[in-house]
Amino acid sequence: MIYMDNAATTLRKAPGVIEAVTAAMKTAGNAARGAHGPALEAAGIVYDAREKLAALLGCPRADHVIFTANATQALNTAIYGLLGPGDRAVTTDLEHNSVLRPLYALQDQGMALDILPADRQGRIRYEALEALLPGAKALVCTHASNLTGNLLDLARIAELAHRYGALLIVDAAQTAGSIPINMTELGVDLLCFSGHKGLLGPQGTGGLCIRPGVELRPLLRGGSGVRSHDRAQPPEYPTRLEAGTHNAHGLAGLGAAADWLLREGVEKLCAREQELTRRFYEGVLSIGGVTVYGDFSVWPRGSVVALNVGDLDSSAAADALYTDYGIAVRAGAHCAPRLHDALGTAERGAVRFSFSPFTTEEEIDAAAAAVRELAG
Numbered sequence: 001m002i003y004m005d006n007a008a009t010t011l012r013k014a015p016g017v018i019e020a021v022t023a024a025m026k027t028a029g030n031a032a033r034g035a036h037g038p039a040l041e042a043a044g045i046v047y048d049a050r051e052k053l054a055a056l057l058g059c060p061r062a063d064h065v066i067f068t069a070n071a072t073q074a075l076n077t078a079i080y081g082l083l084g085p086g087d088r089a090v091t092t093d094l095e096h097n098s099v100l101r102p103l104y105a106l107q108d109q110g111m112a113l114d115i116l117p118a119d120r121q122g123r124i125r126y127e128a129l130e131a132l133l134p135g136a137k138a139l140v141c142t143h144a145s146n147l148t149g150n151l152l153d154l155a156r157i158a159e160l161a162h163r164y165g166a167l168l169i170v171d172a173a174q175t176a177g178s179i180p181i182n183m184t185e186l187g188v189d190l191l192c193f194s195g196h197k198g199l200l201g202p203q204g205t206g207g208l209c210i211r212p213g214v215e216l217r218p219l220l221r222g223g224s225g226v227r228s229h230d231r232a233q234p235p236e237y238p239t240r241l242e243a244g245t246h247n248a249h250g251l252a253g254l255g256a257a258a259d260w261l262l263r264e265g266v267e268k269l270c271a272r273e274q275e276l277t278r279r280f281y282e283g284v285l286s287i288g289g290v291t292v293y294g295d296f297s298v299w300p301r302g303s304v305v306a307l308n309v310g311d312l313d314s315s316a317a318a319d320a321l322y323t324d325y326g327i328a329v330r331a332g333a334h335c336a337p338r339l340h341d342a343l344g345t346a347e348r349g350a351v352r353f354s355f356s357p358f359t360t361e362e363e364i365d366a367a368a369a370a371v372r373e374l375a376g
Contacts, residue, residue: 001326001327001328002325002326002327002328002363002366002367003328004327004328004329004353004354004355004359004363004367005328005329005330005352005354006197006198006303006354006355006356006359007146007174007197007302007303007304007330007352007354008197008330008354009196009197009203010196010197010198010200010356012200012356012358013200013201013202013253013257014200014201014256014257014260014261015260016256016257016259016260017200017201017202017253017254017256017257017260018253019256020252020253020255020256021202021249021250021252021253023252024041024042024045024248024249024252024253025249027041028041028042028045028248028249028252029041029042030042030225030245030246030248031043031045031046031225031245031246031248032224032225032226032239032246033225033245042246042248045248045251045252045255046067046246046248046251047062048255049067049251049252049254049255049258050062050063050065050067050238052255052258052259052262053065053193053207053209053254053255053258054209055258055262056176056177056258056261056262056266057172057176057181057182057183057191057193057209058181058182058183058184058185058186059183059184059191059209059210060184060211060212061212061237063236063237063238064209064210064211064212064237064238065207065208065209065210065238066207066208066209066210066237066238066241066242067205067206067207067238067242067246067247067251068206068207068208069204069205069206069247070194070195070196070203070204070205070206071098071171071172071173071192071193071194071206072098072206073206073219074192074193074206074207074208075098075099075102075140075169075171075192076098076102076219077208077216077219077241078140078169078190078192078208078216079099079102079103079106079138079140079169080102080106080217080219081216081217081218081219081241082137082138082167082169082190082214082216082217083103083106083111083137083138084106084109084111085106085109085110085111086110086111087106087111087112087137087138088111088112088113088114088135088136088137089103089106089111089112089113089114089136089137089138089139089140090113090114090115090116090129090132090133090136090138090139090140090166091103091113091114091115091116091139091140091141092115092116092118092124092129092141092142093115093116093117093118093124093338093339093341093342094118094122094124094141094142094145094147094148094150094152094336094338094339095140095141095142095171095336095338095339096142096146096171096173096334096335096336097335097336097337098171098173098335099140099141099142099171100337100338103140114132114136115338116128116129116132117342118338118339118342119342120342120343120344121148121150121293121294121295122145122147122148122150122293122294122295122339122342122343123150123295124152126153126156126157126160129157129160130160130163130164133160133161133163133164133166134164135164136161136164136166137166137167138166138167138168138169139157139160139161139166139167139168139169140169140171141157141168141169141170141171142170142171142172142173142174143170143171143172143174143175143179143181144174144175144179144301144302145174145294145302145336145339146173146174146302146304146334146335146336146352147293147294147304147306147334147336147339147340147343147350147352148293148294148295148302148304148306148339148343149174149277149294149301149302149303149304149305149306150294150295150298150301150302151175151179151298151300151301151302154168154170154186154187154188155185155186155187158186158187158188158189159187162187167189167190167214168187168188168189168190169189169190169192170183170188170190170191170192171192172191172192172193173192173193173194173197173206174197174198174302174304175198175302176191176193176194176197176198176199177197177198177199177200177257177261177266177269178197178198178266178269178270178273178302178303179198179266179270179300179302180266180267180270181266183209183211184211188209188211189210189211189214190208190209190210190211190214190216191208191209192206192207192208193206193207193208193209194206195207195250195254195257198356199254199257199258199261200257200260200261200356201250201253201254201256201257201258202249202250202253202254203250204247204250205247205250205251205253205254208241210237216240216241218233218240218241218243219241220241220243220244221233221243222243222244223243223244223245224239224242224243225239226239269357270300272357273303273355273356273357273359274299274300274301274303276303276355276359276361276364277301277303277304277305277355278299279361279364279365280305280353280355280364280367280368281296281305283364283365283367283368283369283371284305284307284368284371284372287371287372287375288375289309289310289375290307290308290309290310290371290375291307291308292305292306292307293306293307293308293343293345293350294306303354303355303356304352304353304354304355305352305353305354306334306350306351306352306353307350307351307353307371308345308348308350308351309351309371309374309375310375312374313348313349314331314332314345314348314349314350314351315331315332315349317331317351317374318330318331318351319331320374321351321367321370321371321374324370325366325367325370327366327367327370329351329352329353329354330351330352330354331349331350331351331352332349332350333346333349334349334350334352353367
């Protein structure tokens, strides 16, 4: 099998991840739920992962790295923790449903919402974004589209948001670990990430990095291991936003993945993925009947290429790629309905190829050859 669905989840993990998860399952108790050896082992695993994620993503305080089950929970924590009825938020057509659905729910409760449109190449106009920002409490946007791979200029967006007093919430599910991110240098206020994609860690891990000074209401309330007689959730970060038992086993794997990424260097891995993405793009661009979506005049970009073949439905094309060629891809709407509307692919969806630093040139060429045969 040739696996090219890394934007959904990376199948091959960073070296050391599996071993770290296995070791934790043998030794880790419940973090912050005791002073015995296994409990302290779990607490150390969580603390270590926090330190490494803060270093990797440029979060100035490790205690402001909040762990969640995935990027979806992180985005819900950020959006519901900051916004409510009477507020106004701005977002874009590029967003995943993990951003759109919480915002729609708040809109139904009385929050005002403005959505910046995208053009037929999935691009936004920064001048039009600026016009929406006066009076907004928050701007919520992706770093890179999970459908086209188009990358947004976060530094420019942060400057615009802060100029009008809005906080910037970023969905970095597609870029954390794949593209260098320093949230402090970029000016990001809240950065949401997924552990099982570019960070090359286990599923069931993710998190939220919070700029010091930003205050969020808890999404979940419950056991914390401290202040057990208080009626309210403890106010300190990270405990304020981490009710319940930590996924210490998964975080052991995420910490190992972050350690490997710090040693290898995200810049080097990013360059590798950019080369692979460009190779595949150039390999399919000239094939008759193939339509590629997105703006490939701007690099770097997310390491995805979405396309359609002739008049085939995207699901039929993806099924043929797996059944006849052993190539695993993602078809359909990719939880990005507004962007499909903008691209004109709402009815048929698109076939998305997505790569990791472990994808090989031979796999890239085989996939391009399969698309050529399918188009024929």
